[in-house]
Amino acid sequence: MATIAFQGLRHSYATGAAPQASFALSHVPIAFEDGGRFALLGSSGCGKTTLLNIISGLLRPSEGRVLFDGADVTDRPTEARNIAQVFQFPVVYEGLTVAENLAFPLRNRGVGREDARRRVAEILDMTGLAHMADRRARSLAPDEKQLVSLGRGLVRADVAAILFDEPLTVIDPQQKWRLRSRLKALHAQTGRTMIYVTHDQTEALTFADRVMVMHDGEVVQAGSPSDLFDSPEHTFVGYFIGSPGMNVLPVDVDGRNARIGGQSFELDGDPPGDLSGRLEIGVRPEHVQVGTTGLAIEVQRVEDLGRVRIVRARLEGHDLAAVLHEGEPLPADPRVTFAHGRAHLYRDSRRVALVGAGR
Amino acid sequence: MKPTNQKAWLLVLPVLGLVALSAVIPLMTVVNYSVQDTFGNNQFFWAGTAWYEQVLHSERFWSALARSLSFSAIILAIEIPLGVFIALNMPRKGVGVVVTLVLIALPLLIPWNVVGTIWQVFGRVDIGLLGATLNAAGVDYNYVQDPIDAWATLILMDVWHWTSLVALLAYAGLVSIPDAYYQAARIDGASQWSVFRYIQLPRLGRVLTIAVLLRFMDSFMIYTEPFVVTGGGPGNSTTFLSIDLVQMAVGQFDLGPAAAWSIIYFLIILTLSWIFYAVMTRDESK
Amino acid sequence: MLELDQVSLSRGEDPWIHPTTLVLERGALNILLGPTRAGKTSLMRLMAGLEVPTSGRLRMDGVDVTGRSVRKRNVAMVYQAFVNYPRQTVFENIASPLKVRGEGRAAIEEQVRRIAGLLRLDPYLYRKPLELSGGQQQRVALARALVKRAELVLLDEPLANLDYKLREEMREELPRLLTDSGSVVVYATSDPAEALLLGGPTAVLHEGRVAQFGPANDVYRRPQNLLAASAFSDPPPNVLHDLPLAPVCAVRAHHLRPDRTHPSDLAFEATVTASDISGSETFVHIDLPGCAGVMLRRGVHVYEPGATLEVFVSPHDVLCFDANGEALAPAEAVRG
Numbered sequence: 001m002a003t004i005a006f007q008g009l010r011h012s013y014a015t016g017a018a019p020q021a022s023f024a025l026s027h028v029p030i031a032f033e034d035g036g037r038f039a040l041l042g043s044s045g046c047g048k049t050t051l052l053n054i055i056s057g058l059l060r061p062s063e064g065r066v067l068f069d070g071a072d073v074t075d076r077p078t079e080a081r082n083i084a085q086v087f088q089f090p091v092v093y094e095g096l097t098v099a100e101n102l103a104f105p106l107r108n109r110g111v112g113r114e115d116a117r118r119r120v121a122e123i124l125d126m127t128g129l130a131h132m133a134d135r136r137a138r139s140l141a142p143d144e145k146q147l148v149s150l151g152r153g154l155v156r157a158d159v160a161a162i163l164f165d166e167p168l169t170v171i172d173p174q175q176k177w178r179l180r181s182r183l184k185a186l187h188a189q190t191g192r193t194m195i196y197v198t199h200d201q202t203e204a205l206t207f208a209d210r211v212m213v214m215h216d217g218e219v220v221q222a223g224s225p226s227d228l229f230d231s232p233e234h235t236f237v238g239y240f241i242g243s244p245g246m247n248v249l250p251v252d253v254d255g256r257n258a259r260i261g262g263q264s265f266e267l268d269g270d271p272p273g274d275l276s277g278r279l280e281i282g283v284r285p286e287h288v289q290v291g292t293t294g295l296a297i298e299v300q301r302v303e304d305l306g307r308v309r310i311v312r313a314r315l316e317g318h319d320l321a322a323v324l325h326e327g328e329p330l331p332a333d334p335r336v337t338f339a340h341g342r343a344h345l346y347r348d349s350r351r352v353a354l355v356g357a358g359r
Numbered sequence: 360m361k362p363t364n365q366k367a368w369l370l371v372l373p374v375l376g377l378v379a380l381s382a383v384i385p386l387m388t389v390v391n392y393s394v395q396d397t398f399g400n401n402q403f404f405w406a407g408t409a410w411y412e413q414v415l416h417s418e419r420f421w422s423a424l425a426r427s428l429s430f431s432a433i434i435l436a437i438e439i440p441l442g443v444f445i446a447l448n449m450p451r452k453g454v455g456v457v458v459t460l461v462l463i464a465l466p467l468l469i470p471w472n473v474v475g476t477i478w479q480v481f482g483r484v485d486i487g488l489l490g491a492t493l494n495a496a497g498v499d500y501n502y503v504q505d506p507i508d509a510w511a512t513l514i515l516m517d518v519w520h521w522t523s524l525v526a527l528l529a530y531a532g533l534v535s536i537p538d539a540y541y542q543a544a545r546i547d548g549a550s551q552w553s554v555f556r557y558i559q560l561p562r563l564g565r566v567l568t569i570a571v572l573l574r575f576m577d578s579f580m581i582y583t584e585p586f587v588v589t590g591g592g593p594g595n596s597t598t599f600l601s602i603d604l605v606q607m608a609v610g611q612f613d614l615g616p617a618a619a620w621s622i623i624y625f626l627i628i629l630t631l632s633w634i635f636y637a638v639m640t641r642d643e644s645k
Numbered sequence: 646m647l648e649l650d651q652v653s654l655s656r657g658e659d660p661w662i663h664p665t666t667l668v669l670e671r672g673a674l675n676i677l678l679g680p681t682r683a684g685k686t687s688l689m690r691l692m693a694g695l696e697v698p699t700s701g702r703l704r705m706d707g708v709d710v711t712g713r714s715v716r717k718r719n720v721a722m723v724y725q726a727f728v729n730y731p732r733q734t735v736f737e738n739i740a741s742p743l744k745v746r747g748e749g750r751a752a753i754e755e756q757v758r759r760i761a762g763l764l765r766l767d768p769y770l771y772r773k774p775l776e777l778s779g780g781q782q783q784r785v786a787l788a789r790a791l792v793k794r795a796e797l798v799l800l801d802e803p804l805a806n807l808d809y810k811l812r813e814e815m816r817e818e819l820p821r822l823l824t825d826s827g828s829v830v831v832y833a834t835s836d837p838a839e840a841l842l843l844g845g846p847t848a849v850l851h852e853g854r855v856a857q858f859g860p861a862n863d864v865y866r867r868p869q870n871l872l873a874a875s876a877f878s879d880p881p882p883n884v885l886h887d888l889p890l891a892p893v894c895a896v897r898a899h900h901l902r903p904d905r906t907h908p909s910d911l912a913f914e915a916t917v918t919a920s921d922i923s924g925s926e927t928f929v930h931i932d933l934p935g936c937a938g939v940m941l942r943r944g945v946h947v948y949e950p951g952a953t954l955e956v957f958v959s960p961h962d963v964l965c966f967d968a969n970g971e972a973l974a975p976a977e978a979v980r981g
Contacts, residue, residue: 058542078545085546087539095561108548152547181919205922225922229945242925243813286943305838306865307899
């Protein structure tokens with residue numbers, strides 16, 4: 001059990017002196033506190049698997065240190081780090097039975113026979129695999145194999161964290177939901193730190209109570225699922241979380257007066273003093289209110305998704321999406337306002353203020 | 360929902376036809392000879408199981424069978440572990456891969472009778488590099504006179520010739536193991552031996568089944584090389600089933616016993632191969 | 646125009662496709678909607694001629710093509726997996742059907758460039774497919790199907806393997822590309838939202854049977870039976886048996902609300918079993934009286950398992966069916 005933190009961590013796959021641009025991982029101002037349920041979320045190539053491999057010790061970072069409870073483990077090999085990992089494709093020792101698989105890490109560490117038997121029985125119970133304890137691991141279904149793989153991590157008393165690398169990739173859609181609930185239940189029971197890597201926002205937001213969104217080798221935001229939805233710290237988070245993603249519109253701000261193209265409106269809150277750089281206003285489609293007052297838009301088309309309709313429009317030449325709930329009318333000459341306290345101001349893609357926005 | 364199309368059977372017909380022509384018809388001819396007797400002039404008499412009884416009661420057959428079985432057993436006991444060991448130590452990445460693969464594959468490209476000739480010369484005490492060197496070093500080695508030396512030469516030759524095949528098959532099996540398995544093993548604190556025993560060996564099961572079958576059938580039927588190197592001697596010490604069979608059929612024109620011998624030989628190979636296969640794949644059906 | 650006239654398919658005793666009659670027009674984006682194993686792929690294989698119907702006739706523009714093999718027909722297919730020639734460049738991939746047909750170099754060049762432009766593949770024409778992203782690979786497969794100008798273009802869940810941001814983008818482009826092609830286009834999907842978004846004539850399939858066929862919107866708003874309602878709802882609707890409205894009532898997940906909006910709302914006690922958050926929506930799995938159900942809320946909301954709450958639904962939103970699952974008149978009529 002440990003808190004996992006980093007110091008000046010950077011990694012480049014290029015050898016020799018690497019230029020700034022080629023860092024696969026460059027800004028990781030986060031810590032995984034003991035006992036938490038975390039997700040690393042991002043599209044492929046964002047650096048999330050690199051970070052995972054650095055934590056587990058399969059990869060040595062080119063710069064910086066990895067700390068477990070303050071102790072520097074950067075130079076420790078995987079087997080000395082007390083990390084367990086569940087891979088994308090289920091890894092089980094196929095010739096061994098389920099129970100033997102669970103006992104495997106204990107046997108390698110010289111745990112006594114009696115102790116091992118007790119631990120294995122406990123984990124078999126916990127994972128719901130008890131009825132197949134004596135079956136050969138190769139005959140299991142993929143979701144059962146993943147449970148065995150997870151069980152091998154849980155069985156060790158000394159594990160600092162369990163890492164999951166896209167663990168639901170090969171699982172049937174119907175089984176995904178079940179396995180996910182099982183993971184959460186196991187976390188509640190064991191209190192182990194769990195770190196879950198995925199590109200799927202549903203998996204990340206559903207599993208974790210703290211989600212770290214990664215983009216181009218940086219952690220752009222770490223927060224609870226509702227933080228990520230309600231106040232994205234980076235325009236990428238706004239775009240990546242939510243479907244459709246957040247609207248991001250270039251804006252000019254002068255005091256409380258904001259202007260998009262030729263139309264202006266008033267902000268609810270005071271913007272910060274420093275307004276240099278590229279300014280944008282971000283507002284989720286859910287918080288764009290379509291009515292007869294506010295900023296004039298040109299409707300391009302309306303997508304009917306059944307439970308909601310998505311209005312795709314242009315506002316002063318910029319794309320804008322708005323959500324209409326079932327039965328809400330679309331006026332003939334539509335105008336939009338941004339819901340009170342729901343618009344954010346971004347400077348160079350980073351959030352600087354919650355500005356709300358009126359008419 | 361994958362619909363099946365019965366028409367696909369039509370596509371198999373030509374192959375079935377070829378197999379019938381190439382295997383079944385000659386086999387039936389042999390069966391025909393094995394139950395008849397002839398004194399030339401194309402005159403045949405029904406002999407029933409007489410030839411089979413003769414073969415099965417002959418000491419000659421049983422000792423040849425024992426020699427063949429021993430040879431195969433020794434070959435398998437050496438080539439399979441050695442092949443796996445070589446495969447484990449072959450490089451997985453880089454330029455080394457191609458170089459190693461070519462070097463390993465070289466012996467497989469040499470025709471059988473050439474292999475025999477190479478070793479026949481190689482082992483000669485007067486001019487052979489191996490034979491002359493051993494004798495110069497004080498080892499009393501002569502495969503023409505000493506049965507043990509003859510066996511050692513043949514085994515060494517077969518190992519040299521065929522271990523490559525096992526190594527290549529095992530290598531193909533090893534490279535198909537995803538990296539995640541090795542990573543998981545490191546995380547679980549597994550030793551080198553455990554990695555081999557619980558990850559590599561189970562994953563090799565299938566290719567090793569094939570390797571064992573191929574090497575068994577091939578070594579059990581070995582003919583060309585011992586014929587070239589030792590000609591079955593000294594004495595009868597390297598007269599395997601196949602060599603004896605040819606002597607009987609071609610040298611002595613005992614077509615009836617030779618045919619019965621062939622059929623028994625064929626049945627033994629079939630049975631043993633089936634047993635090997637059944638034993639080695641038994642685990643998977645569970 | 647492709648007509649299926651009482652077409653069926655059986656394997657031994659098992660009927661895979663029950664006798665089906667459908668008329669699919671050119672210039673429309675025809676949709677087959679149903680969960681996995683509903684028979685979408687089998688039906689497409691029948692249309693393509695990869696499968697000979699057990700009974701019934703298949704007509705293309707009035708010409709009977711039943712039993713004519715796929716090689717003798719001008720059909721293009723796009724699969725869920727990205728199927729391209731890995732050793733050829735994007736250009737060669739797109740050009741391949743034209744080369745097979747023996748068209749001239751200049752004509753091939755012109756057509757490939759036109760279609761690549763439409764699908765925004767022009768920057769990648771000289772790369773190999775595997776160097777491209779999933780979305781681009783699938784666009785290459787799509788381009789190959791479209792460049793062929795086939796009389797029949799079949800797309801079998803072409804977006805299923807893309808990640809959701811790409812899927813969003815492709816859904817916007819597809820209707821425009823496909824309806825301009827002049828072919829009979831058939832699009833199979835298991836996602837109701839995709840069917841609505843593409844918006845063409847939709848056949849809802851359930852276990853090898855067409856439960857309903859009509860404009861996507863009509864089928865969604867007025868399902869004729871419980872099967873169509875179920876296939877056209879994601880997540881599946883909450884099915885309640887003991888409401889005063891009708892013998893069988895279906896309530897779509899987003900029609901359940903955590904607060905009362907009107908005095909006539911029906912109320913239920915519910916216990917939270919789990920919740921899933923999909924970014925813009927929260928799926929709250931709940932135990933309702935007599936069934937396990939789902940409530941869907943826009944936005945991110947946190948529900949702890951085991952919590953109890955009251956959920957509400959407006960009677961106007963309840964879909965009513967008789968005991969056999971056939972649609973009844975809207976709720977108001979039943980209540981008088």
